[in-house]
Amino acid sequence: MSQTLEQFQAYQTRLEQYDQAIALLYWDLQTAAPKDSIEAKLSAVGYFSTESFRLSTADEYGSLLKKLSAPEEYDQLSPAMQLTIRRNLRDFERFKRIPEAFYTEYVTEKARSEKAWEAAKEASDFSVFAPHLDKVISMTKEYVHYMEPDQDVYEFLVGLFEDGMDTETIDRIFAELKEGLLPLLAKIEAAPKPDLSALQQTFDPDAQKKVQELLLSYIGFSFDCGAVAESMHPFTTTLCPGDVRVTNHYYADNPISSIFSAIHEGGHAIFEQNVDKDFWHTAAAQINMMGLHESQSRFYENILGRNPHFWTPIYEKMSALLPEFKTVPFNTFIKAINDVHPSMIRTEADEVTYGLHIILRYEIEKAIFRDNVKTDDLPALWNQKMQELLGITPANDAEGILQDMHWSDGSFGYFPSYLLGSIYDGMYLEAIQKDLGDLDTVLENGRILDITHWLKEKIHRFGSMYNSKEVIERVCGKEISAQPLLRYFEEKYSKVYEF
Secondary structure (H helix, E strand, O other): OOHHHHHHHHHHHHHHHHHHHHHHHHHHHHHOOOHHHHHHHHHHHHHHHHHHHHHHOOHHHHHHHHHHHOHHHHOOOOHHHHHHHHHHHHHHHHHOOOOHHHHHHHHHHHHHHHHHHHHHHHHOOHHHHHHHHHHHHHHHHHHHHHHOOOOOHHHHHHHHHOOOOOHHHHHHHHHHHHHHHHHHHHHHHHOOOOOOHHHOOOOOHHHHHHHHHHHHHHHOOOHHHEEEEEOOOOOEEEEEOOEEEEEEOOOOOOHHHHHHHHHHHHHHHHHHHOOOHHHOOOHHHOOOOHHHHHHHHHHHHHHHOOOHHHHOOOHHHHHHHOHHHHHOOHHHHHHHHOOOOOOOOHHHOOOOOHHHHHHHHHHHHHHHHHOOOOHHHHHHHHHHHHHHHHOOOOOOOOOOOOOOOHHHHOOOOOHHHHHHHHHHHHHHHHHHHHHHOOHHHHHHOOOHHHHHHHHHHHOHHHOOOOOHHHHHHHHHOOOOOOHHHHHHHHHHHHHHOOO
């Protein structure tokens, strides 16, 4: 190891310590922090973020990156460390253009905006959140202009969350999917609706937490390097190597919500937990391709979790932990988790209509950053697109524009990743059945960990060494297409709804 590389790794360790402190503060803010501590913790977030920013833009750091970029040093590095130098030098040059005072204000405002969103959602009042959202939008535009002044803002944001992706590709495959989804949804809407009245009862939230532990263990989440907590909006976060945490939210009248949030967030966490240890402390361990990440969470949630055979080995175990399910026949539960109908809440949407929820948000994000739609006009635009795409209109802001937290923290460009993930899943499904055989048989025999192992070997262990387009090519041998997902939907739901 060269002296320069040794110095660089020591410097990276300092940055990782700050990142871990910031992650812990955010975890606490979202899960357990008492109300009166929020401002103090927001101040701490601002402090540690500023210190991390100073380290990541210091001349010393830039000098180390440039030295390691020189051929005589670079050629001696491992592929993961080469990726680290390329990515960190790019980010160093970007961040170097951002004024420190602006960065501190931006980080603090986003954290404050998240809390304003929580209050606005609870009150179902967009006006409480609007000034904060307006400021985050304007500051996000300024943030991007500092880093890449010649790039289209929204194009940059999409690439920030899905490296190698562009809006031209997204427009093509979303249009492909939309063209297939709308007639399929019309067929389903015309079919008889299942009787789900057995689920209209109260399900103990504490017992739902036990079901979550069962499900996480079943699909391969390791509690030796993970933890769980409760938050308003379920999420997954990695605090440091060996510590991947998930949260959930529990509704007494809707246990299916927490069941599938557990499986979804578990999919995210398993991906992070399975990154090869040789990649720890490199950029490969920082999985910054959200479409790829969502492909894992949504594969577990939908392709596996909504398959009836997933539940055959564990339905009785779940019913023992959550006794109310003893009064819910297995077939009724299966019909409930595959019930397709337009609904208001994205996170509760079925896998067919979910894509339309994402298309709605993608179109609004483009309107924000390319058409400069006013913040105060967003609720009306939201409601208009809900009616156009799903045929329903929200009764209030909480079930409309305030339902998601992502815009509150400036995560514009993130939403397309959810649908990209589902599109990738259709392709993975075809590939996995070639290697492991019929998915129904694998699941019915309780071999879920064989699937987790396949995903680990093909995808997880590499972290972010390859971008999503490269992963699809390596795993599936094809370019990205929505057709495999549409074939999956057509085959599955023609049986479910008998058309």
